[in-house]
Amino acid sequence: MVQTFDIAVIGLGAMGSAALYQLARRGARVVGIDRHHPPHIHGSTHGETRITRRGIGEGEFYVPLAARSHEIWRQLEEETGKVLFHEVGSLIVSEHDDDVVRPGRTGFIRRSIAAAQRYGIAHEIIDAAEVRHRYPHMSPTDTEIGYFEPGGGYLVPETCVSAQLERAGQLGASILTGQQVVKIDAQSGSVVVHLADGNTIIATQAIVAAGPWAPGLLGAPFDRILKPTRQVMHWFALAADAPQSWTRGPVFMWPHGDSEDGFFYGFPSLDGRSFKTADEFYGDASDPDRIERSVPPSDSERMFRAHVQGRLKGVTPQVVNTATCIYTATADSIFLIDRHPAHDNILVVSPCSGHGFKHSAAIGESVAQWALEGKSSIDLSSFNLARLLT
Ligand SMILES: Cc1cc2nc3c(=O)[nH]c(=O)nc-3n(C[C@H](O)[C@H](O)[C@H](O)COP(=O)(O)OP(=O)(O)OC[C@H]3O[C@@H](n4cnc5c(N)ncnc54)[C@H](O)[C@@H]3O)c2cc1C
Structure with a gap:
């Protein structure tokens, strides 16, 4: 036919x-x-959630796309009655002068701030003490700062x-x-x-x-x-006495250390019992039809040790869920x-x-x-x- x-x-x-x-x-x-x-x-x-924000540190030329997308999501919500965009704010925690080369994100916090300033996007720059005060579940070091965008959040x-x-x-x-x-x-x-x-x-x-x-x-x-690459998302259980701010915090991105893999991101707890976090893998290409879908416990243990431990409070290493997903990147x-x-x-x-x-x-x-x-x-x-x- x-x-x-x-x-x-x-x-x-x-x-x-x-x-x-x-x-x-x-x-x-x-x-x-x-x-x-x-x-x-x-x-x-x-995988439930995707971060959105408008001060795009990956390049200012993305800003009109992100801004227009926010308008379209809201229009679609009106047309369908579905909730698509949760405007809980977005936070980047980083050394201000971070210049470690990371794919697409070198100088991430500085470039995000520059994009926000150039396009008049509402934002605040807060010091580490203020991050800890507002979000007791986060433990930045004294030399790190926060770039907070109240209009950021997550999409479903x-x-x-x-x-x-x-x-x-x-x-x-x-x-x-x-x-x-x-x-x-x-x-x-x-x-x-x-x-x-x-x-x-x-x-x-x-x-x-x-x-x-x-x-x-x-x-x-x-x-x-x-180049398609395998990525893993991890959901860790919160401790019984985890700070309340886990359920009302922003989405966050956190470049740290001096290596390419020193970057992770996460979401507030949607159920009050766990939260989702991930880092990024830019190694060998994978065939999307043969990609390893199962996630060995060692993947989540590495994620916990490399990023979560010492930076986020009230999180246990207990894995509640994992999911594999695929990035497809250009050079x-x-x-x-x-x-x-x-x-x-x-x-x-x-x-x-x-x-x-x-x-x-x-x-x-x-x-x-x-x-x-x-x-x-x-x-x-x-x-x-x-x-x-x-
Ligand atoms: C773990 C992870 C976290 C991410 N986090 C974020 C984030 O926080 N914020 C953000 O902005 N972005 C994020 N991204 C990126 C974002 O999710 C992707 O850029 C986006 O989803 C890519 O969508 P796509 O339509 O290109 O691909 P896909 O969603 O994979 O769609 C491709 C479609 O094509 C179909 N298809 C393929 N071949 C054929 C064929 N031969 N015939 C018919 N159909 C075919 C497939 O079935 C599939 O449905 C993340 C991505 C991953 C993997």
Whole structure:
């Protein structure tokens, strides 16, 4: 069977569900296709929570995406009645002069403060004593400071995806789940999308948002510039006498020490009994279909010793839950959003190097504008492919 559409969106995780919703809002005849049933636990968009903030220390060019995304999440909440964005504040704890080279986050606190100042984002810079006073569950050293953004917080990624898919469907989008795209044939004026069940979809354009599977699906040159890596999230039990501030604290990010791995982040306790935390791994690439999903106790023991112990109070080493997830990074940790170099009717929306969720709503809007109007209102030129091809 052959079906025809204006645009086919391949992959319905964070980026694809946002693009599908925005295309459907604009009246395009769209189809979204996913090999799984989003939201699901196989890609990059699961695990209860994602940090969001607007003073983006990874680069000031992200700020308009984060700011616009906050507006879209609120609009979606009104449209669907779902709670997507918890504005509990965000806190970066760090030495002010931290300059340790970390992928995408060198000089993180200084660059976050600079972005907030340049864009007029409400924030406070507080000393270590004030951090300890406000949040007794945190123990920064006297030389560390806090950058607090009251408008930051966390998003619920699974609900964001389902809300956007629900709205896209109501607005007329076709959604095919449990359908794997096995091949994309682009010709001038059309893209032929081949499904594993033998059916075919023909669209004028395609948006490929296949997350960690993008390198395998797209082939060269993407298979050498996008690197999927295994990441682990850990939920530790709180002690019976844990400070009350665990349930009302902000999300936090904490670069520390003098090595690349000295970075972790975490969330307030959502249930009063445990909290989620993670660090980041930038080692060898993993095949998303063969990634080790189980988490040995030694992974959580290392996480506890390397980051949690001595920095957070009222936490026990008892592991309540773990989950594996996948980052897909470029060499400079900056997103990749561009047209395919050989086929200008294919837009590639990269998995965004482990910090993309907060921007995904606006990325969906921007690529919808790009596909339908030829340009987006937010400048996406920093995410060009050419920089990665040299
Ligand atoms: C542990 C972890 C913590 C993170 N924390 C944060 C955070 O705090 N803040 C933040 O902003 N960002 C964070 N991120 C990053 C953010 O979650 C990702 O950038 C984002 O979720 C990537 O979404 P995606 O749509 O690119 O990929 P995915 O969600 O993986 O979606 C890709 C989709 O494509 C589908 N697909 C793939 N191949 C095919 C095919 N051949 N045919 C059909 N369908 C296909 C898949 O089934 C999948 O549904 C984190 C990521 C991880 C892993």
